[in-house]
Amino acid sequence: MNERKLKVRNIDARVVSVADLQKLFGKCGPIINASFDTNEFGAYLGTATVIYSKASSAVRAIKDYNMA
Numbered sequence: 001m002n003e004r005k006l007k008v009r010n011i012d013a014r015v016v017s018v019a020d021l022q023k024l025f026g027k028c029g030p031i032i033n034a035s036f037d038t039n040e041f042g043a044y045l046g047t048a049t050v051i052y053s054k055a056s057s058a059v060r061a062i063k064d065y066n067m068a
Helices: 018-028 055-065
Strands: 005-009 031-038 044-052
Touching (some): 005 018, 005 055, 018 044, 044 055
Antiparallel strands (some): 005 044, 031 044
């Protein structure tokens, strides 16, 4: 599954919603899950995780959005 999982950094959870993540990254392929990362106390870590149904979609997202 790791080849289908992306870690997205520098996301401001006060401005960007999970729906925004799904809309943007969904352009690259079907998403199983998109969520903001939190620690054991529920504090936001500044990152999000996106899991695609296919590895090829994750590869496309990396090509399209890496360093964007």
